[in-house]
């Protein structure tokens with residue numbers, strides 16, 4: 111088992127788990143879980159566009175997550 | 191004509207105080223669509239590109255889009271076009287709100303304004319009629335007061351006004367044109383407010399008429415709308431709730447935010463404090479929309495700081511929140527709201543104003559400006575009081591504002607060679623606030639933008655991050671944000687598509703609603719009856735892009751100007767998601783020119799011009 115710290119941004123906060131506060135909090139994963147598995151654990155469907163930033167670096171969905179990773183889950187970039 | 195398009199444009203000579211009507215041929219609309227496309231065509235044909243931008247003979251084109259005012263989602267825009275006094279090249283500044291559709295409802299698609307009035311004047315239009323009215327009593331008034339005073343004179347509660355403030359009157363080179371008063375929308379970029387000021391034209395006021403063109407096939411248009419609007423609403427909910435500034439925290443997390451004059455890589459807490467959410471939670475009072483817009487990204491806020499504390503005003507948009515926030519290391523949203531309101535009142539472009547202040551703060555940090563040079567102001571990063579004073583000084587050309595009011599390029603020349611290191615501009619236009627090191631296709635968009643470092647000419651960060659999935663344009667679905675593969679085609683394709691929006695009078699946020707060229711061409715077809723498909727639409731976009739390039743190459747622009755400033759080209763950042771990334775501009779530019787059919791010097795070839803039906807002279 112491993113635990114990552116997740117922060118969900120904007121409309122993706124609707125996928126917050128009960129252990130989260132304001133879209134932010136720990137999520138427990140199995141040892142072999144990747145970024146894609148985290149999305150499945152959070153219940154974010156594959157059709158929902160999002161970018162993952164792990165420890166301040168943009169990450170591919172196949173990245174193997176480590177215990178203690180800081181994971182930001184972002185909707186597509188906005189701004190004007 | 192098929193559509194009830196009249197093609198009527200006013201040709202106004204302010205020196206003589208006369209106006210006459212001219213008609214734009216339908217063929218020009220079909221080839222250049224309208225708005226800034228038709229303006230570029232007429233500008234090129236006048237042969238007046240070489241006129242000094244602030245000389246009386248320099249023409250200012252004010253053109254509504256082909257679809258403006260018609261019941262098409264977001265068909266609300268008009269463009270102010272001509273030669274920019276800030277950059278010396280082609281400029282277009284496009285604005286929505288309710289003024290452009292009101293102008294079209296008077297029976298005019300636009301106007302070409304030249305000459306210079308002996309005394310300040312404003313233009314008043316109502317159905318099929320135009321009057322020049324005395325504006326001496328308005329000169330010196332801010333934009334809101336101007337709108338109110340003209341409203342009282344004309345006795346029309348629903349009057350729509352496009353006005354300059356004191357900045358435009360004083361020919362500040364980063365002055366814009368503000369429309370709709372308190373519900374402000376800005377034609378900010380490129381200094382077109384200074385062009386109006388140079389002609390002593392304070393405002394253009396319009397009373398709504400009944401002559402908006404009627405669509406050729408209203409049923410087809412209604413069907414297309416029913417299909418598009420629910421999807422647009424669903425996909426743009428974040429813009430509806432928090433405005434474009436809602437994106438600040440996401441932009442920061444991706445390393446796309448300009449932090450401390452483009453030197454910083456991360457500013458997470460500051461971004462949260464200056465986001466659209468924080469603004470709406472703390473000072474938000476309501477929402478508003480431009481004409482025919484289902485997205486409604488406009489926000490109303492309470493001003494809580496500065497000389498107008500206690501009033502209500504237009505809320506800061508993303509560019510303003512990023513510019514007066516992260517760019518200046520200012521995390522006080524009240525200062526951002528107040529700076530935005532001051533810029534609107536004075537008639538200043540918030541983006542260039544924030545940029546020139548960031549530049550001044552960095553000079554101060556390095557000792558190239560001292561407090562005594564700035565009238566005793568300590569220009570420390572994040573100093574809110576200093577920011578608000580500088581905005582007023584820039585708008586009024588007072589103190590150090592006299593130098594800063596000329597924009598970053600000229601200010602850097604004034605302060606001498608070391609200052610050039612801190613000047614972030616291309617072709618004389620200050621950058622928009624999306625970092626080309628975070629999404630490298632933006633390096634091409636900025637380098638080749640026809641009006642300078644403009645994000646709106648390509649908006650490819652939306653494509654790279656799948657806010658507008660690239661496969662909707664027939665492109666590769668995924669890009670490495672920091673790599674260079676596939677970026678030239680992405681940049682060219684999106685530039686051609688985006689060029690159609692300012693010509694049609696549509697808002698570019700439609701792409702956040704996944705609106706495709708096929709869908710837009712269906713709207714054009716339903717409105718005009720023309721058998722226009724997506725390839726014809728995109729070819730029109732390419733034609734328009736090349737025509738603007740042709741205007742610019744005539745003014746001396748070539749590959750030497752398709753450049754990024756050193757700070758964005760060769761200085762990477764340590765922190766953040768785009769730390770270590772640099773845009774491979776040189777590699778991308780060759781391929782981009784090849785795709786465009788331009789020479790290695792960046793000049794459109796005779797062959798490509800002929801293919802696009804453009805003149806080769």
Ligand code: SF4
Nearest residue numbers: 479480483485487697
């Ligand atoms: S999305 Fe915003 S800027 Fe665009 S038309 Fe709608 S309200 Fe205006």
